[in-house]
Amino acid sequence: MTGHAERGRFEQETSMTTVLAVDLGSASGRVLAGTLTDGRLEVTDIHRFKHQARRREDGTLTWDVATMEAETINGLTKALEQFPDARAVSIDTWGVDWAPLDEDGRLVGDVIAYRDERTSRTLDAFRERIADREFFDLTGNQPATINTANQLFAYLREEPEAASRVAAALFLPDYFAYRLTGVVGWSRTIASTSGLLTPGGGGFNDEVFTRLGIPRGWFGELSADRTVVGPCTVPGLQTLTVVRGGAHDSACAVHGLPIEAGKRAYFLSCGSWSVLGAIEDEPLMSDVAFDMGITNEGRTDGGVRPLFNITGMWILQEIQRQWEREGTPTDTDELVAQARELPEAPGVFDPDGEAFASPGDMQRKIDEALDAQGVARPDSMAGYVRVIIESFARRYARGIGELTEATGKAPDQLNLVGGGARNRLLCDLTAQIAGVTVVRGPIEASTFGSLLAQLETIGALDPQDRASVIAASTSTHVHTPTRA
Incomplete structure (x- = not known):
């Protein structure tokens, strides 16, 4: 596994105007292209697909990450056929879920879905380590069984043999970015959903790891969004560079608000x-x-x-x-x-x-x-x-x-x-x-925000001009209350 993201690749490349966005939801995914021309961002729908969580024989609910990865690559291949000048791509997903990797960068078992019942089974033991209000004070996140912190706590108890082989734990968008680049990393927006950071998301909270018995070595240091991950190494996609355009879907949506x-x-x-x-x-x-x-x-x-x-x-x-x-x-x-x-x-x-x-x-x-x-x-x-x-x-x-x-x-x-x-x-x-x-x-706000963040990352859009591009590129309707 590569340990550090490539930075500054686009510092001199400010003329590129086409970027790609991969938006993965809990039941479907999509790949879109965005082309910035004369202050207007035009979005093209490239590829959509369905996927679903699956139950193992033991009842554990897991994600079909193989299908998500294959369809992502399929969509990016189609995108480059239509937009061969596209140079960057970013991936966003829902929050909290994570993927375990071994020392060779391979998945350890399955990626467990946040709705799996194991976190409810271990909730009392979790609260014995960190009470609800203290958890909020430590992390800024509300206590919830879906939090990554709860998932990791349950994983260590219910799958100790698998846990013994884990070398790194990646949040889902970082996992798919790793699969495209070979670069491991931890993006701030998606990590901020985990219950593992300090309030405000400045970094991982070591006290939370210690109190819950979660290996701190599974996580590196946070990377800010709007930074470069690295060049894509997938055959046929090497012209693309993977960037962090906002790894969490709702963070992307806010970035694209008019x-x-x-x-x-x-x-x-x-x-x-x-x-x-x-x-x-x-x-x-x-x-x-x-x-x-x-x-x-x-x-x-x-x-x-x-x-x-x-x-x-x-x-x-x-x-x-x-x-x-x-x-x-x-x-x-x-x-x-x-x-x-x-x-x-x-x-x-x-x-x-x-x-x-x-x-x-x-x-x-x-x-x-x-x-x-x-x-x-x-x-x-x-x-x-x-x-x-x-x-x-x-x-x-x-x-x-x-x-x-x-x-x-x-x-x-x-x-x-x-x-x-x-x-x-x-x-x-x-x-x-x-x-x-x-x-x-706009309806497709997550994708729009991801595309804008990528354009800012590569220097094709000044962040101060983001609002004007949004205004020129989106259609909105105003609903005014008849009583204030």
Whole structure:
């Protein structure tokens, strides 16, 4: 394994305008190209693919990283056929998951998925080492079973033989960058989701490693985003250089937000998960922040994103899957249009409720939540969609109020990006209930932010010009509340 990233490769190469982005989600992936011309970034969709987590014979939930890697290389090959002048690529993924490597740089067993139940089995032992509030004070992250710290703690207990062969632990985007370059590294934005750093993400917290018994030698030093990893060594892709354009998907999304100078914005990246947060220079570490469930993660430009992780539009997707399994075809746009015509829902549910975090019979779970309030159940599919969307809008409004209390500064606008930006009813209701202007779009914010960060890394875009490029290249819609 190569120990150090190559730096400065592009210091004299400032004329390149085409870069590639690989965005890996928990069920799908995509490869896109971005070409900067005359202050405008044009994005081209190159390749999309599906993948899914798998259960081992012992029930352990794992990621199919071989498929993700093969499809990434397939997409990059297609991209170079269409854009042979492309010179850089960056990879972003969801947070917290990691890959174990041995001394020869080979995977040790499987890459375990964050939803695997092992972290729940070891939670009590984890808390005996570090209590919840102390964990927040040490790391700036909320305690959660999905955190990398919890995963590593469980791994050491449940797979001691495999753990004895581990030489390095890489976060997923760093693992795929390693597979393209042979260079090991640890990117700040993705590491900031782990529960292993000091508050604000300045470096790894050695006390956390010591208290949990995690080998510090599995991790090197952090690398800032917007730096070079190294040249791609995959045959046919050697013209590309891998850079850190923001390794965490929601950090990329924030980097691509259309925010006017002087405006204070909160952000909501709305997909299967919803990430609602503020843009700050320092982490929020107060009692109020801890009690509200605020966690602090890194930004691509070096700042901090105090945020809430909220169960997302996955609830809507899950109930539609249920209806279709029962023989009723559904169309999301049509259902949302019908829901728009309905009156205000008589009751809502808390999307953060434990019942809604797992799949299966989502309609029954909503019914039970409404029954507990003495509220009538919806009498149509559109009625359920209305309840779901209104429940999210009210949860977002509550989160905006909590962020305002924690930061002491109300937002001028909420930038809503991701797949949820397609849902105009969600944007309208959020604006009305929260009493804040909602700026909707761009939908593909993660990819857009990654491409911009790469262009900044290679010297093709001055960071001071990022806002003007975003304004020239994206389409947004404004939803204004009728009552403030």
